[in-house]
Amino acid sequence: MRFIRNYPKIMIGMLITACIIPLFVPYPSANAATGDVSCGPGCSRYDVVVIGSEIQGVLLAKSARDLGLNVVILDPRSKPGGELIQGQMMVLDEPNDKKKRSLVQGELKNLYAGYKAGSIRKQADFQRYFQKLIQGIPIRSGIVIQSLDIDSSDADKSIRSLSYKAKDGHNYTVQANYWVENTDHNALTGKLGVKRIPGMESIYNGKKPDYMAATFMLKLKKVNWNKLHLAILEDYPLTHVQTKYGPNSYVDWNFATGFSNITSNYKPLDSQLMLRGLNATDQKNGEVIINSLLIFDVDPSNPKSVASAVTKARAEAPHVVQFLRKNIPGFAKAELNGYPDYLYIRDYNRYETDYVLTEQDVMGSKMFWDNVSIGGYGMDLQGTRVMPKGNNVGTPDRYGLPLRSFELMSFENVIVVGNNVGATIKAYGSARIVPNTALAAQSIGIILGRESKHKRLKELTAADFTRIHQYLQKDYGIVLRK
Template sequence: MRLRNPRVLLAIALAVLLILVAAFSLGKIWFNQGSMNMNAIAPIVTHPAPPQVSEVPASTPNQDTKQESASTYPTENVDVVVIGSELEGLYLARAAVDEGLKVKILDPHQAFGGQILQSQMLFLDETRDEQGHLLVQGRAKELFDGFRNAKIRKLSEFTTYMDKLSKDIPIESGITIEEVEQIQTPDHMHKIPSILYKTNKNEVKKITASYWVDNSDFAALMSRLETKRLPGLEKFYGQKDIEYMSAGMMMKFKNVDWKKFNTTFNALKPEDRSKQFGGGNVSDSFAIGLSGMTKAYHPSNDRVFLRGLNAVNQRDGEVLINALLVYTVDPAKLASVQEAVYLGNKETALILQHFRKTLPGWEKAELGEQPTYPYIREYNHYEMDYTLKPSDLLGGTMFWDNVSIGGYPLDLQGTSANKWGIEMGRPDKYGMPLRSFLLKNYENVIAAGKNVGSSAIAYGSTRIQPNTSLAAESIGVILGQLHGKQKLREIKPEDMLKLQTYLATRYQIKLTGVTGTNKITGWNVEEIRKLDTGEITYPSYVQTRKKPAVK
């Protein structure tokens, strides 16, 4: 059939023309915005956005449009920003405030308190030298004395202590770092003038500071900077993939008859105690070891493991235990952390049944409040101005810029490659220099707590809380004393001695005149090299090492 009506033909022609124009326009939009359309159908990612770092040459005025737009955000100016609310960095914050500085805490976690309050890691490890003398100094001493004397044992008591520590220091929890501004200093160092961050209400704010402290358990700030990651335990164990020390899930129980547990255990003859529990000891306050009993427990899967006990009597039938390990946890990945919590809490319920059957006084025990976050022992080690090594620790090395006196065995907690872990030696005591807390190539970035500049092997000892808590407090005091007069990196030995004297007289923190036993006296260069790389395991090597002949 033919269409002869000219009006109909004209209408068809116009319709075709409109369709072609529309198709051309849509094609142009798709061509120009195709990547956006592809992202629109991509799965939602819950991890923080990739870091945005703006580099501004020191000699060039800042013309960057992002920086200009950043000036429109609400801006706060402080002396020190502490990223994270772990215990160790809180000592730095408290000391700096008491010395007159303006400090703010920005916490990437939703809740305050880090491994102490959120992971409920309430079993504290003291540091002592080989003569048994207590090495804990500074503000941390009140906490550790209270723990030992059973005055600070419950979560509420730890909360009261940490609230006092952070009193009147502004804290924003649940923040996300959006952008880090960097400039290059005349001496070719990086410097951070400001950070853009998003609050838990999705408000973007800007904050400027003279110093930035990474006090998080996953290097929330430093992982976004131009840093060098040091080899981890994967090199020591010969693994291909990065793996950190196992995370811990704290186990909380109630309705435990601790008196019966203590008296029954200690009434046994040593040989019967060893046969039934595998040794260890139980006191009014603590139960340590009992590894024969824990070895008899068979985990439900390979990701979890029950090692010897570190149990504390929290009073009123409540007991907290640090003994359950979860392997291959990445603290920087939310899904990995959530999986660890699920695996750990699920296993705790099964372990309870084992304890009811094998431990006297535990027949009616029940689950207590389970933590919602794992105890993270380790993350990446980044290069600082000085990296502490096993030879520093076992050699009893003291530094001119000591900010802490440390001690504790080189205790490498288990990984999937070595589930029980290994001890690499027991130092007497050693110094921890300021340089081990200053991020290499950055003028104003300070490491706190788990971020200490340490090799993965030395970290078995340096990581312990009293060591890095004292360092953080000392640095906080030093920042206050230097404010507006001198930079941390400009400190010379004679300046440091004055600062250490001030710490001793004002805060009773002794960092000089301390001598540590050198346990590697007479070792040659090659032996020390192997000690530092882990090719030599100190406890076994010293039993067979040939001593040089006496002339």
């Protein structure tokens, strides 16, 4: 490990000889703290336990582990990878400022560079990229959380330990300094009795919680992308294209959006589904992936709800393809090219953090003393059954996302990442996209690795962050100041 490599050779020899520091052994070995007094016999202790394998939490885990922390990922899903790998959400949104400059920073710059160049487009490409990220990180999939041991003696509570059942049918216990909620269904935070941030229902004054639709990604082959591109070029100027095909309709050599004047005429077999405007990526060699088939009222915490949604979407997909063949240039010979195993979940419960990002912060380009990310992207609220067409409520310039929006309120040692970011629903419409939250997660992992031996996260001050921002820029090329 890096922290050992940096020791002088004589020190390494002394450590090995005296056996005073147990070396990290990948999970499920429990040598880190077996028999810890506060945890019990057979308990494993870690610096950081990440619940879920969405890419944001993986980046946090990787950054922390690279700096010597003892990390494990416990994933409630049966396979790792979340929406990127299992949901095959391989149509990447990019944050930009008002001058059209990309705001992608950190590790994801490698992913986006490959995506734009065409070297990371297909499922196997994304799988290879994800495998590189998780290499060396111990991970156990298919776990079920059984119980939590919570210390309520201080003003802020803390989680001491977590017990779970593994695929092998046995129960295990882990103890950690920090816990990270990294699922799309609140596997951890949903058990903590914390206050939910109002969601989509607040847009139309609804009384019941409501959520943006999920997506079932459509995978096609035998698409003639050149024909699609040339057909649109023939309809230029762009104003005429958008009058004919609908707002935001656009096609280049790699990506296509819009066509809502056409897709709005599609009549789904099931009222739970809707075909919105296209958001498509050319995966080369006639293969295309499309983020357009919406599914309303999916509860990601309920396996039956997810399974039902996937079944309905798979039944709908052939009919969608037939519609596209008849109505979209270049799709005349299109065929289905397999199905994803899971869904792209945009939105579920989010719980109050120490600072809840607001739409005023986003539109006002507010920067924070404890920035862990720089965000950008339209405040894009996808549809619900009540308001199926959704709404874009504003397009901001760059803005900051503070560490406090990733620290769960009332808990001293719980971090939320990815779609769990603390933000009002309008602010969430922008903050939710992966590059914004992934940069935050990577930054938090680095901060944990470099600061946690000296201070707790919630003890960090503005003066600390002046120093933190300096080394993030100098050592990682991450710029978090305006």
